[in-house]
Amino acid sequence: MLPWLKPAVFLACLIPLGQLGYNAYTGNLTANPIEFITRFTGSWALILLLSSLAVTPLRKICGWNALIKYRRMLGLFAFFYAALHFLTYMVLDHFFDFQAIVKDILKRPYVTAGFTSLVLMIPLAITSTASMIRRLGKRWQQLHRLVYFAAAAAVLHFYWLVKADIRRPVQYGLVLAVLLGSRLVFSWAPAIARRFSSQRSAGRATANARASKLSRNSES
Numbered sequence: 001m002l003p004w005l006k007p008a009v010f011l012a013c014l015i016p017l018g019q020l021g022y023n024a025y026t027g028n029l030t031a032n033p034i035e036f037i038t039r040f041t042g043s044w045a046l047i048l049l050l051s052s053l054a055v056t057p058l059r060k061i062c063g064w065n066a067l068i069k070y071r072r073m074l075g076l077f078a079f080f081y082a083a084l085h086f087l088t089y090m091v092l093d094h095f096f097d098f099q100a101i102v103k104d105i106l107k108r109p110y111v112t113a114g115f116t117s118l119v120l121m122i123p124l125a126i127t128s129t130a131s132m133i134r135r136l137g138k139r140w141q142q143l144h145r146l147v148y149f150a151a152a153a154a155v156l157h158f159y160w161l162v163k164a165d166i167r168r169p170v171q172y173g174l175v176l177a178v179l180l181g182s183r184l185v186f187s188w189a190p191a192i193a194r195r196f197s198s199q200r201s202a203g204r205a206t207a208n209a210r211a212s213k214l215s216r217n218s219e220s
């Protein structure tokens with residue numbers, strides 16, 4: 001694939017951060033800057049998380065195996081924006097008041113879901129290096145299935161926090177459902193194909209046996 005594409009994707013993932021910095025510099029963070037930053041970083045964390053999940057289905061459908069290189073980058077950027085999102089909440093919104101933060105996590109379902117999503121993303125980020133992939137072997141794939149739970153918790157977090165207009169969280173939920181559905185189809189497809197081919201060969205064997213019996217009868 002094109003050699004400049006990887007740095008281009010890297011830079012593209014930094015555009016939201018640049019936009020946030022530019023808005024802060026020009027004083028365009030709206031009347032409620034903390035809410036703006038929280039929503040902005042939260043949205044990008046979820047968009048990048050879903051983008052990282054879209055890599056495998058796209059790879060299988062289009063046959064672009066080189067896409068795999070971008071999955072890790074997108075996942076790590078999702079974690080980066082999720083960490084910024086949490087830092088905004090912890091530092092700017094709660095001024096390191098850990099007691100209030102813990103109370104919030106325990107009492108407000110949408111914060112519990114957001115926290116769950118963030119916590120699930122931590123082991124994924126830590127084990128995303130090539131040496132960890134080698135060291136964990138088959139267990140790496142099992143561990144990285146957690147990404148679906150992290151995405152589901154993030155969508156639930158968004159759904160629970162909106163008060164009236166549920167369109168955006170529902171749209172994200174639909175995207176996640178399609179990605180999860182495609183994953184199930186791709187994991188079942190080889191088994192279904194195997195079953196069909198064994199049924200077909202069994203059918204062929206019966207037909208051959210019947211044909212040779214018929215020809216034996218006609219000869220006698």
Ligand code: HEM
Nearest residue numbers: 038039042043045046082086089114115117118154158161
């Ligand atoms: C401890 C972890 C988290 C906390 C405390 C937290 C907290 C918040 C808060 C306070 C808001 C804004 C609510 C408002 O509208 O006033 C928010 C919005 C949001 N968060 Fe989180 N969050 C957490 C984790 C996450 C994670 C891991 C993701 C995604 C992967 C995420 C995605 C979002 C999204 C998409 C929004 C809505 C943005 C919008 O309105 O456009 N959050 N979160």
